[in-house]
Amino acid sequence: MSAPRSPSNNAERQAPLAGLKVLDLSRVLAGPWAGQLLADLGADVVKVERPGAGDDTRSWGPPFLTDVDGRPTSEAAYFQCANRNKRSLTVDMAHPDGAALIRRLAAQADVLLENFKVGGLQQYGLDWPSLQAINPRLVYCSITGFGQTGPYAPRAGYDFLIQGLGGLMSVTGRSDAEEGAGPQKVGVALTDVMTGLYATIAVQGALAERARSGLGQHIDLALLDVQVAALANQASSYLVSGRVPQRMGNAHPTIVPYQDFPTADGDMILAIGNDGQFSRLCAALGHPDWALDPRFATNPQRVANRGVLIPLMRQATVMKTTAEWVALLESQAVPCGPINRIDQVFADPQVQARGLQTSLPHPLAGTVPLVANPIRYSATPVVMHSAPPLLGQHTAEVLAHWLGVDDAACQHLRDQQVI
Known part of the structure; x- marks a missing residue:
């Protein structure tokens, strides 16, 4: 076997996931976080949203972006944190033609992300068995609160609930001996973020396996599973000793001071x-x-x-x-x-030297401030090329690019309220 060719210069090397097509049917944070990471690594990520409403987080404000004249827009700051580098396509999957359109897109996709309730996409023919039949190479990642199996599988799962159920809150907060004692959630939706990271890793692992087998597979990822796995040393300490870890405020259970x-x-x-x-x-x-x-x-x-x-x-x-x-x-x-x-964080000279605050052009706000991707590749730097999209901003563009739908056909779909 010959050795891989070494490019003569970095200009010849593409982003790690360049050429990959990702259909992102997820909403809120865990799934979109994974989609954003895949997009940052070079994938073409198309965010599929409900016409007229879109991702729930578009309205999770204030704060909202302001336009170039200082007037508030309908674009919530929350949405901006997890949807950079994506294109927004609005499709009504409840419409038979809308579901059919998404199936056509899935037939062209390498990866599909979704976080619907277990079985929620089956009625639209957008579940794993249905899409695997039309695209055997598809990597299909399902993110739910509790997974596809087990007694809790039908339940909806939210980060706060999982932080409590999954044990994180039991070791977070002041100890019982202190004033103000009690379980406390982490100040960001950490379980969602960790699940997004695990999803990104799982997708890339499945893609690496596909390169050998030629076949995709289904990824069953649960917030609860991720939270239990992320208990790390606290979980292993319990499993080894049988002693239940307690809240210790900011102190460490096994290191002093x-x-x-x-x-x-x-x-x-x-x-x-x-x-x-x-x-x-x-x-x-x-x-x-x-x-x-x-x-x-x-x-x-x-x-x-x-x-x-x-x-x-x-x-x-x-x-x-x-x-x-x-x-x-x-x-x-x-x-x-x-x-x-947090204001001191962004004023810190090390944070500034690492370029962790960035901005991108935005069609309403002029520019939007964002937190940069922390990955630093030596040869293929992460490129943050586009701000989180407006709702449906790229519908016609995506349909033309992925499916060859012309303007007349696109207008017909609009007239039928499919897109």
Whole structure:
């Protein structure tokens, strides 16, 4: 077997998923997040939406984008976070001709994303068995709250519900010994985002397998499954020990000190991962003796005696401001940092240096500010080429490009209220 050809320069190399066609029938966050990632990697992602309404998140505001004259539009900020680089096609799948049109598109697609209730697409002939029959190469990714099987399969699933049911909230929030104790959800729809990431990985895995077998397959992805998998060390600690993890606020169950501490003007985070870091921290705090104290000298000892150590440290950390501590501790290679508000995040020099805030031209707002994709390829950089689309913005364009539908046929579909 000959070795793969090495391109002479990067200009010859395409985006990783260039040429891939993705039909995105999903709404809200988990599915659209996956669709956006696939689009960022070069796929042609067509977002299929309901005429006149579209994705639910289009109306999840305020805030809404403002137009070039400063007047509010109907485009919610929420929608902007998960629909970059896509084209919007409006089709009424409840109309027989609309369902038929989507089937024609699916016959041309490499990937289909959907997050309807289990069995919800069968009545339209858009379920996995129906589309597999017309396109055996199709990778069909179903995202639901609870999966295609099991007693909860018929239920609707939302991120907040899954954070509770899946155990995340049981280990998030102040401990029972503190004022304000109680389970707490994460401040973003983290289970949805993680499910979108798993979906993207699963799709790419299925595409790699298809390159060998020539056949697509069905991906059954559930928010609950993802949340349980993402319990990570908390789950493994329970499975190994039989002890149920408890809420500990910002403290870590097996590393000390690894939490927030008060300063003269706010709070900071210390994340001490080994005994050497702890020794340097103690010296910076003015208490080198703590590193020699048998109660604190090693991490297991610190975990056992956290109730003694943490109050002592809190008395020391309030003596300087957050900025002063961060400057001092960073100079001593002690992991630390501030607790930033989101405005401070985007003002941070490292965030700015990495280009994590970007903007794209928008037909109503002029430009729309967005968070950039964090993937950094050396040879095929992620290209953010188009803002989240207006509802139905690319309907005629997609039908012409994918199916060869001309203007007259497109107008007929509009007259019949199919698109």
